[in-house]
Amino acid sequence: MARGTILIDEDRCKGCELCTTVCPFDLVHIANHFNAKGYRPSTLVDPQGKCTGCTLCARMCPDVAIIVYREGA
Amino acid sequence: MERKAVFANPEALTDDLTHYCPGCTHGIVHRLIAEVIDELEIREITIGIAPVGCAVLAYNYFNLDFAEAAHGRAPAMATGLKRVQPDKVVFTYQGDGDLAAIGTAEIVHAASRGENITAIFINNAIYGMTGGQMAPTTLPGQVTTSTPFGRDVKLAGYPLRVAELIATTSGAAYVVRRMVTKPATIASAKKAIKLAFQAQRAELGFSLVEILSSCPTNWGLSPLEALEWVEESMAAYYPLGDYKVIDEVKSLR
Amino acid sequence: MAKILMKGNEAIAEAAIRAGCEAYFGYPITPQTEILEYMSRQMVELGRTFLQAESELAAINMVYGAACAGSRVMTSTSSQGFSLMQEGISYIVCSEVPAVVINVMRGGPGLGNIQPSQGDYFQMTKGGGHGDYHVIVLAPATLQEAIDLTILAFDLADKYRSVVTIIADGMIGQIMEPVELPEIEPPQRPDQPWALTGAKGRERNIITSLYLGGPNLEEVNLRLQKTLDEIKANEVRYAEHMLEGAEIVVVAYGTAGRIAQTAVKEAREEGIPAGLFRPITMFPFPYARLDEVAKSVEHLLVFELSAGQMLEDVRLATRDRLPIHFYGKMGGVVPSPAEVLTEIEKIASP
Incomplete structure (x- = not known):
């Protein structure tokens, strides 16, 4: 399976959580800190490198805050 | 290994962060439209018309020529823009107050004329911008700031089913209802938006994509709860589906 | 042509x-x-x-x-x-x-x-x-x-x-x-x-x-x-008729101006020194020129097919420095030149 990752632009994120429920591996969570706008942004928690770059989280995001990368794609 | 971005901001969107509330699905629909415009390579010939309502500032977010219409008049303005430059792609982006209350005449007649434009209709069952009043699409019993006891249909009448209404017009080529609640429904909504723009490119007539959307702020729900309410309550009153797809549009699929 | x-x-x-x-x-x-x-x-x-x-x-x-x-x-x-x-x-x-x-x-x-x-x-x-x-x-x-x-x-x-x-x-x-x-x-x-x-x-x-x-x-x-x-x-535009030596100047525009022009001509034939000032741009209204014209005349007669709307601009232009008479007809009633002439005559011989 293609290995991927996501980059969440924390300052675009409004902390709506829509991205957190669609990850097949439950890798996207809400952070414990606040961004510049005062929202708790979502964050990728992927210590084992499970992200495949499937883009589902990004497709849920209303704010285009998530860029998805795939290796060798 | 080289890594490559497989999902990023479409060219047809600006980098501006929207003013929409957290979890508001306007942002998703904006992105879908922009993705479709990129895929069809029509950014340089597309002109959008923004409504009055929460999406009044939509022109800030699309990297396209854009006009801002008077409340409800976007289809008339789009008609003027399109009639004098029929080689351009013209779409309106309208909410339920704009399209289904004050602008009902304009949308019905644009559809009836078979105006070769596309309307993206955001139905979130409430007036968002003015702070949560009853919309023409507010559900029976739904509490808003102007139906504090719930929408009493004996007093306030019934919600309007726009896709069904527009589908009755002879000039409409493509009329569907979608929602944007999860990746699968979002993908379906994007396909519909794409087909609507393709129908316009093929000069097949009027197209309208109604999208059931959420308004977490004015519904008093979390963004995730709001999406559940779309799926359970709104989709029950406003069934998803294809209400009119003429054969020429089917053949574009 | x-x-x-x-x-x-x-x-x-x-x-x-x-x-x-x-x-x-x-x-x-x-x-x-x-x-x-x-x-x-x-x-x-x-x-x-x-x-x-x-x-x-x-x-x-x-x-x-x-x-x-x-x-x-x-x-x-x-x-x-x-x-x-x-x-x-x-x-x-x-x-x-x-x-x-x-x-x-x-x-x-x-x-x-x-x-x-x-x-x-x-x-x-x-x-x-x-x-x-x-x-x-x-x-x-x-x-x-x-x-x-x-x-x-x-x-x-x-x-x-x-x-x-x-x-x-x-x-x-x-x-x-x-x-x-x-x-x-x-x-x-x-x-x-x-x-x-x-x-x-x-x-x-x-x-x-x-x-x-x-x-x-x-x-x-x-x-x-x-x-x-x-x-x-x-962009101020206006037309003037028979203002030379005029003592009573009718101010009217459009169709009223045309009716007034006939009335003014008939008044002159009767020996009444009447003239016509006809604004062509209603905005911008010819305030300065009308004010100038009013300096050398005795009376203005504002004639409109309305209740005294342009009248307000005539008063603004002249600051009520001279008698301003008004003749207006409403509701789609269009007077004949003779009726306007009668109004001019009333001013000439009160």
């Missing part, structure tokens, strides 16, 4: 076509409907844009859309319809795009009647819609003048990127008389880098009348006011 016999509404429509009008959107209402009908044939035959809208609201917003595309565009209506168009006119003015609106006035208020009237003076010259603005208002007294002013209207709309209106009435719209229709070269229009034509090879264009926050909207208003100042400085 040979003169031909034409109906007023058709003459206005043909003038617009010759001025290079590329798009027309309208809605039927008496007494202007022949403009729409004429356009429905001619514009289509010329391959230009014609569309009968579902309402005046839609028509003016179609005009707005076509104007945003940089198209030379117009609509026409009568009073009740003009009221409905006020919303769109306010937006068009604020958006700074050019458009021409013809108003062939009829009786009001309410549904009124379909007889000639000048009851829209206030709503046309004083803004009429929401916000701080005025539109240029041109008042023809003859069909020839209606033709010439319609052609001028398109050029002024381009020049000032705003709405220019023709304040006609049912008499102008419905009568027939011989006119000359000028052959016009294709219009030399200013560049329109602002037009919505697709963001190809340039940054995107946005046309909006929304300016939230901070001083933005005030800045836009200041710019609009600056344009109005230029209009006031450059």
Whole structure:
């Protein structure tokens, strides 16, 4: 399976959580800190490198805050 | 290994962060439209018309020529823009107050004329911008700031089913209802938006994509709860589906 | 150039076509409907844009859309319809795009009647819609003048990127008389880098009348006011008849001006030193010239097919320094020159 990752632009994120429920591996969570706008942004928690770059989280995001990368794609 | 971005901001969107509330699905629909415009390579010939309502500032977010219409008049303005430059792609982006209350005449007649434009209709069952009043699409019993006891249909009448209404017009080529609640429904909504723009490119007539959307702020729900309410309550009153797809549009699929 | 016999509404429509009008959107209402009908044939035959809208609201917003595309565009209506168009006119003015609106006035208020009237003076010259603005208002007294002013209207709309209106009435719209229709070269229009034509090879264009926050909207208003100042400085137009030695000057515009011209001529034949001052631009109103004229006369007689609307501007122009008499007829009643002459005689021999 293609290995991927996501980059969440924390300052675009409004902390709506829509991205957190669609990850097949439950890798996207809400952070414990606040961004510049005062929202708790979502964050990728992927210590084992499970992200495949499937883009589902990004497709849920209303704010285009998530860029998805795939290796060798 | 080289890594490559497989999902990023479409060219047809600006980098501006929207003013929409957290979890508001306007942002998703904006992105879908922009993705479709990129895929069809029509950014340089597309002109959008923004409504009055929460999406009044939509022109800030699309990297396209854009006009801002008077409340409800976007289809008339789009008609003027399109009639004098029929080689351009013209779409309106309208909410339920704009399209289904004050602008009902304009949308019905644009559809009836078979105006070769596309309307993206955001139905979130409430007036968002003015702070949560009853919309023409507010559900029976739904509490808003102007139906504090719930929408009493004996007093306030019934919600309007726009896709069904527009589908009755002879000039409409493509009329569907979608929602944007999860990746699968979002993908379906994007396909519909794409087909609507393709129908316009093929000069097949009027197209309208109604999208059931959420308004977490004015519904008093979390963004995730709001999406559940779309799926359970709104989709029950406003069934998803294809209400009119003429054969020429089917053949574009 | 040979003169031909034409109906007023058709003459206005043909003038617009010759001025290079590329798009027309309208809605039927008496007494202007022949403009729409004429356009429905001619514009289509010329391959230009014609569309009968579902309402005046839609028509003016179609005009707005076509104007945003940089198209030379117009609509026409009568009073009740003009009221409905006020919303769109306010937006068009604020958006700074050019458009021409013809108003062939009829009786009001309410549904009124379909007889000639000048009851829209206030709503046309004083803004009429929401916000701080005025539109240029041109008042023809003859069909020839209606033709010439319609052609001028398109050029002024381009020049000032705003709405220019023709304040006609049912008499102008419905009568027939011989006119000359000028052959016009294709219009030399200013560049329109602002037009919505697709963001190809340039940054995107946005046309909006929304300016939230901070001083933005005030800045836009200041710019609009600056344009109005230029209009006031450059575009004042009026006609004068028999002012030499005049002691009683009738002030009237449009059809009333034409009736008054006959009355003034008859008064002169009776030995009454009467004259006529006829504003052609109702906005910008010829305040300074009227004030000048009033300095050498004894009386002004304001004559309108309304209740004393232009009267207010005459009083502003002259600051009530001399007796200002008023004769107005409302509700579509059009007096004869003899009736106006009687008013002049009353002033001459009280």
